[in-house]
Amino acid sequence: xxxxxxxxxxxxxxxxxxxxxxxxxxxxxxxxxxxxxxxxxxxxxxxxxxxxxxxxxxxxxxxxxxxxxxxxxxxxxxxxxxxxxxxxxxxxxxxxxxxxxxxxxxxxxxxxxxxxxxxxxxxxxxxxxxxxxxxxxxxxxxxxxxxxxxxxxxxxxxxxxxxxxxxxxxxxxxxxxxxxxxxxxxxxxxxxxxxxxxxxxxxxxxxxxxxxxxxxxxxxxxxxxxxxxxxxxxxxxxxxxxxxxxxxxxxxxxxxxxxxxxxxxxxxxxxxxxxxxxxxxxxxxxxxxxxxxxxxxxxxxxxxxxxxxxxxxxxxxxxxx
Amino acid sequence: xxxxxxxxxxxxxxxxxxxxxxxxxxxxxxxxxxxxxxxxxxxxxxxxxxxxxxxxxxxxxxxxxxxxxxxxxxxxxxxxxxxxxxxxxxxxxxxxxxxxxxxxxxxxxxxxxxxxxxxxxxxxxxxxxxxxxxxxxxxxxxxxxxxxxxxxxxxxxxxxxxxxxxxxxxxxxxxxxxxxxxxxxxxxxxxxxxxxxxxxxxxxxxxxxxxxxxxxxxxxxxxxxxxxxxxxxxxxxxxxxxxxxxxxxxxxxxxxxxxxxxxxxxxxxxxxxxxxxxxxxxxxxxxxxxxxxxxxxxxxxxxxxxxxxxxxxxxxxxxxxxxxxxxxxx
Numbered sequence: 001x002x003x004x005x006x007x008x009x010x011x012x013x014x015x016x017x018x019x020x021x022x023x024x025x026x027x028x029x030x031x032x033x034x035x036x037x038x039x040x041x042x043x044x045x046x047x048x049x050x051x052x053x054x055x056x057x058x059x060x061x062x063x064x065x066x067x068x069x070x071x072x073x074x075x076x077x078x079x080x081x082x083x084x085x086x087x088x089x090x091x092x093x094x095x096x097x098x099x100x101x102x103x104x105x106x107x108x109x110x111x112x113x114x115x116x117x118x119x120x121x122x123x124x125x126x127x128x129x130x131x132x133x134x135x136x137x138x139x140x141x142x143x144x145x146x147x148x149x150x151x152x153x154x155x156x157x158x159x160x161x162x163x164x165x166x167x168x169x170x171x172x173x174x175x176x177x178x179x180x181x182x183x184x185x186x187x188x189x190x191x192x193x194x195x196x197x198x199x200x201x202x203x204x205x206x207x208x209x210x211x212x213x214x215x216x217x218x219x220x221x222x223x224x225x226x227x228x229x230x231x232x233x234x235x236x237x238x239x240x241x242x243x244x245x246x247x248x249x250x251x252x253x254x255x256x257x258x259x260x261x262x263x264x265x266x267x268x269x270x271x272x273x274x275x276x277x278x279x280x281x282x283x284x285x286x287x288x289x290x291x292x293x294x295x296x297x298x299x300x301x302x303x304x305x306x307x308x309x310x311x312x313x314x315x316x317x318x319x320x321x
Numbered sequence: 322x323x324x325x326x327x328x329x330x331x332x333x334x335x336x337x338x339x340x341x342x343x344x345x346x347x348x349x350x351x352x353x354x355x356x357x358x359x360x361x362x363x364x365x366x367x368x369x370x371x372x373x374x375x376x377x378x379x380x381x382x383x384x385x386x387x388x389x390x391x392x393x394x395x396x397x398x399x400x401x402x403x404x405x406x407x408x409x410x411x412x413x414x415x416x417x418x419x420x421x422x423x424x425x426x427x428x429x430x431x432x433x434x435x436x437x438x439x440x441x442x443x444x445x446x447x448x449x450x451x452x453x454x455x456x457x458x459x460x461x462x463x464x465x466x467x468x469x470x471x472x473x474x475x476x477x478x479x480x481x482x483x484x485x486x487x488x489x490x491x492x493x494x495x496x497x498x499x500x501x502x503x504x505x506x507x508x509x510x511x512x513x514x515x516x517x518x519x520x521x522x523x524x525x526x527x528x529x530x531x532x533x534x535x536x537x538x539x540x541x542x543x544x545x546x547x548x549x550x551x552x553x554x555x556x557x558x559x560x561x562x563x564x565x566x567x568x569x570x571x572x573x574x575x576x577x578x579x580x581x582x583x584x585x586x587x588x589x590x591x592x593x594x595x596x597x598x599x600x601x602x603x604x605x606x607x608x609x610x611x612x613x614x615x616x617x618x619x620x621x622x623x624x625x626x627x628x629x630x631x632x633x634x635x636x637x638x639x640x641x642x643x644x645x646x647x648x649x650x651x
Contacts (some may be wrong), residue, residue: 126394
């Protein structure tokens with residue numbers, strides 16, 4: 001993170017494009033009936049993942065959610081194994097057993113992606129506690145959405161993290177919707193995460209989630225605070241998802257013009273502008289990166305289905321009668 | 322001979338584990354400074370300190386979740402849930418997280434934790450403080466479930482539970498707290514999934530777990546002296562993995578089986594044992610399977626009603642006698 005900031009920012013742009021292309025590829029594959037189940041895309045939310053990923057240390061941990069491909073990719077999850085997992089193939093990061101919502105790669109500190117809203121936050125607190133207990137320089141980052149702030153586990157975990165002063169950075173990606181419902185209808189406070197921070201003795205922090213540099217700065221500061229033993233940090237990143245809640249959601253609940261307005265604040269467009277790059281420059285980058293992404297998908301498609309015996313593996317790690 | 326009560330055995334079990342394995346930690350409500358709501362963790366805070374014995378807020382989801390998260394990072398946490406009924410608030414952590422993470426991650430994640438809880442009826446604690454719920458836990462793939470029926474079994478089984486790479490639900494029945502036993506030696510270890518034959522006989526198999534083992538034993542005594550019937554009494558000790566071998570071995574001798582099961586008349590553990598016997602040991606059965614179970618109601622408060630609710634010695638004796646009276650063994 002000492003590199004020239006222009007180079008770092010260019011890499012951020014490439015990373016966001018890479019993630020965008022991954023998500024768009026999944027979108028097309030679903031539309032063509034090549035992927036089963038459902039998936040939750042983070043198109044438009046790339047800056048939160050990329051900015052945060054760059055701010056964390058190599059040894060730090062990440063707990064993500066069912067809308068978490070971007071978190072996992074930004075922290076180095078191999079793209080072919082990510083595609084293969086969503087396809088349910090043997091070479092998926094979880095052998096095809098987890099699927100889109102459960103991307104995991106412990107070697108990269110990616111401690112799982114979780115599909116129970118808020119259910120992973122106490123886990124992240126526990127992992128943070130383990131690091132503190134052992135005196136390790138390891139910070140745990142936990143991502144979740146605005147809709148998570150209304151579930152019990154969020155409150156219990158935040159309370160515990162604050163009272164035990166845990167090295168935990170909590171990043172709320174507020175994309176303004178709790179599934180199909182505008183967050184304002186379900187949260188009594190305007191900033192669903194930051195507006196609740198003081199209830200846990202924490203500072204309210206709001207950041208423009210579509211400004212990758214701003215995200216980087218704030219997560220970096222939070223990481224440093226947590227690492228110094230100053231307790232958890234709760235960050236609310238304002239962003240927007242340009243796709244529906246899941247593949248089956250056409251987003252008809254959005255008010256007129258909202259989508260357009262946020263498209264103008266597309267994080268990729270914002271960074272390109274900040275770097276003085278033209279649309280042609282960005283198209284060129286995109287074309288180049290698209291080849292990498294397409295190659296990863298092709299390799300994933302070649303991966304076979306899991307063996308039938310995989311159904312029975314890993315239920316238990318120890319002996320059973 | 323040193324004796325130890327079940328209540329003391331709980332603290333002894335935890336202490337033995339924490340002495341031999343630095344990664345073992347204990348968290349729960351009032352487990353530390355107060356020595357536990359039931360005084361089952363006395364002395365641990367003094368011996369191991371605040372770093373390893375943690376008093377938590379009233380936050381069952383956070384207690385279980387934090388235990389899972391710490392286990393993911395290689396610690397071996399013991400999460401105490403004060404009353405088994407309170408597991409209601411943390412079924413998500415247990416069932417959707419602890420039980421499933423190893424599977425969903427194809428083995429990358431593991432949750433070597435023990436969830437200890439005090440359960441069981443008979444004390445006028447009312448409907449929301451009287452369950453055991455071992456039957457619900459055993460129905461969830463990925464969990465292991467243990468219910469020790471004696472102090473020395475608690476100690477032996479607990480060490481295995483702590484060493485186990487999987488999440489273990491460890492149910493301690495309140496009715497047993499005063500039970501006395503010989504203090505087992507250091508290193509006392511009982512593997513999970515192994516039932517114990519408490520008493521032998523030729524005429525009927527009585528299977529029980531937890532506080533119902535004493536009911537089964539007393540019933541066996543009454544049957545021996547009153548009816549000349551000898552009973553094999555089997556204490557399952559572990560509900561999952563289930564030791565069906567021990568049950569069917571006994572059944573091959575007696576041909577008759579009664580089960581004493583506090584966990585319920587609908588989907589209690591005895592229903593699972595019964596299903597497996599019918600599937601795999603049908604030829605061994607000389608007659609129907611009898612389950613002595615509570616009625617399908619929550620636990621009432623009034624003393625006489627709570628007594629009626631609990632499976633009893635007389636019901637167990639009657640069940641065994643009814644099998645002998647109605648059927649001749651082949």
